Amino acid sequence: MTSDTWGRVRGELLKSIGKNNFSAWIEPITFDALEDRTARFFVPTNFIGSWVSQNFGDLILRHLVSAGVGVDRIEFKVDPEAAARADNANARPSQPAAAETTAAAARLSDARPARTTALNPAYTFENFVVGKPNELAHAAARRVSEGEHVSFNPLFLYGGVGLGKTHLMHAIAWELSTSHPDMDILYLSAEQFMYRFVRALREQDTIGFKEMFRSVDVLMVDDVQFIAGKNSTQEEFFHTFNALVEMGKQIVISGDRAPVDMEGLDNRIASRLQCGLVVDLHPTDYELRLGILQQKADVQRAKTPGLTIAPGVLEFIAHRLSTDVRTLEGALTRLFAFADLIGSEITMDLTQECLSDLLRSADRKVTIDEIMKKTCEHYNIRQSDMIGPSRARNVARPRQMAMYLCKKLTTRSLPEIGRKFGKRDHTTILHGVRRIEELMATDSQIAEDAELLRRMLEA
Numbered sequence: 001m002t003s004d005t006w007g008r009v010r011g012e013l014l015k016s017i018g019k020n021n022f023s024a025w026i027e028p029i030t031f032d033a034l035e036d037r038t039a040r041f042f043v044p045t046n047f048i049g050s051w052v053s054q055n056f057g058d059l060i061l062r063h064l065v066s067a068g069v070g071v072d073r074i075e076f077k078v079d080p081e082a083a084a085r086a087d088n089a090n091a092r093p094s095q096p097a098a099a100e101t102t103a104a105a106a107r108l109s110d111a112r113p114a115r116t117t118a119l120n121p122a123y124t125f126e127n128f129v130v131g132k133p134n135e136l137a138h139a140a141a142r143r144v145s146e147g148e149h150v151s152f153n154p155l156f157l158y159g160g161v162g163l164g165k166t167h168l169m170h171a172i173a174w175e176l177s178t179s180h181p182d183m184d185i186l187y188l189s190a191e192q193f194m195y196r197f198v199r200a201l202r203e204q205d206t207i208g209f210k211e212m213f214r215s216v217d218v219l220m221v222d223d224v225q226f227i228a229g230k231n232s233t234q235e236e237f238f239h240t241f242n243a244l245v246e247m248g249k250q251i252v253i254s255g256d257r258a259p260v261d262m263e264g265l266d267n268r269i270a271s272r273l274q275c276g277l278v279v280d281l282h283p284t285d286y287e288l289r290l291g292i293l294q295q296k297a298d299v300q301r302a303k304t305p306g307l308t309i310a311p312g313v314l315e316f317i318a319h320r321l322s323t324d325v326r327t328l329e330g331a332l333t334r335l336f337a338f339a340d341l342i343g344s345e346i347t348m349d350l351t352q353e354c355l356s357d358l359l360r361s362a363d364r365k366v367t368i369d370e371i372m373k374k375t376c377e378h379y380n381i382r383q384s385d386m387i388g389p390s391r392a393r394n395v396a397r398p399r400q401m402a403m404y405l406c407k408k409l410t411t412r413s414l415p416e417i418g419r420k421f422g423k424r425d426h427t428t429i430l431h432g433v434r435r436i437e438e439l440m441a442t443d444s445q446i447a448e449d450a451e452l453l454r455r456m457l458e459a
């Protein structure tokens with residue numbers, strides 16, 4: 001089995017167990033090896049291992065088998081090194097190739113003819129905790145959800161993953177469908193928009209497709225970055241968009257970054273988006289995290305009457321995990337499961353044990369600058385050499401080492417790393433990372449350097 005296959009299986013697992021369970025239980029595990037029809041995985045703690053094995057073991061096995069892996073058993077073992085690597089290497093499930101997803105989604109939509117994807121009943125305004133980082137986005141969403149007149153069109157919500165874009169869009173849809181039952185609201189992801197378009201092309205029913213999309217009162221398209229670079233879909237999207245705006249219909253769109261920063265996004269779409277209201281969801285701050293944790297803990301307490309949480313625990317988590325909301329939810333899900341299992345109060349000790357992997361990775365926030373600095377010191381070269389043009393071996397190799405470490409130890413993307421290294425192209429960074437990986441296998445000095453630097457940076 002390749003890590004690609006595991007990446008695909010992770011994608012399937014995400015679909016079948018939902019994002020919260022996925023981030024609580026599947027994200028922390030890494031594939032190790034397949035031997036004697038046994039798939040071995042590393043887990044950050046024993047608790048996670050036994051929980052995953054009991055609750056998701058069969059499911060994982062089934063998905064592996066249907067992915068064509070010759071496997072009869074799965075095993076989990078603790079490996080702290082792997083835990084540290086895990087949150088860098090596979091923080092997110094890999095995107096399956098476009099052709100495959102097209103087929104899969106066509107099947108999906110065949111089976112479910114509903115126009116709107118099911119809305120999550122938990123994604124309401126009542127359940128949305130408002131704080132400084134999201135107050136503008138929340139206010140704008142509220143305004144649109146009143147549905148009285150179209151005030152800004154489109155509303156474009158953007159921000160990093162797990163910050164509440166989808167939640168707000170569902171909340172608008174819920175609110176509108178309660179206050180205006182006759183209103184025809186269509187919510188779907190940009191990915192689904194594409195699949196439907198592709199299917200309409202295949203079935204030679206683009207007229208039906210156009211009619212359907214042009215007949216709605218409110219159109220909401222989530223994760224528009226998905227269609228960036230997909231030209232015929234963007235073209236169609238642009239026309240749909242214009243037609244609806246002309247008819248005075250409300251449009252709400254979300255994306256993972258500002259329209260101008262979205263590579264491959266049609267300029268006409270980008271400028272259309274700019275014409276409306278563009279608001280971003282900022283990364284969470286301590287108060288918002290605490291508010292969210294308190295709200296989720298209250299909900300859980302209502303469901304589990306015996307549950308008690310020691311004073312200071314939620315504050316501790318809010319302080320130490322400066323992450324997106326989904327990761328926070330995943331941490332709580334795991335904590336509640338743990339407490340339920342051993343039937344005890346959620347104490348500080350229990351929290352530290354149960355969330356040790358998340359806490360560790362939160363501690364280890366190495367920056368690109370630190371990596372450059374330490375690498376220069378180690379190889380005794382100047383910092384200016386890191387970003388300079390010289391290709392001499394004695395600076396090029398350390399530079400590649402630093403690129404490699406940036407990829408492994410930070411969550412920065414290749415283009416972001418490239419910018420830091422004197423505006424180099426992302427392919428140059430990728431080449432550097434690969435080169436070091438190759439050398440590590442053959443050159444023990446390079447492998448030692450990498451290990452030493454990694455340890456120094458993580459200390």
Ligand code: ADP
Pocket residue numbers: 122123127128129130134159160161162163164165166167168292325326329
């Ligand atoms: P995005 O679409 O931006 O990636 P989601 O809307 O899916 O993020 O949010 C991720 C998870 O975090 C969801 O379970 C959502 O309910 C929760 N969430 C995000 N922001 C908030 C908030 N402000 N209050 C309560 N829950 C939130």
Ligand code: MG
Pocket residue numbers: 165166167222223
């Ligand atoms: Mg989303």
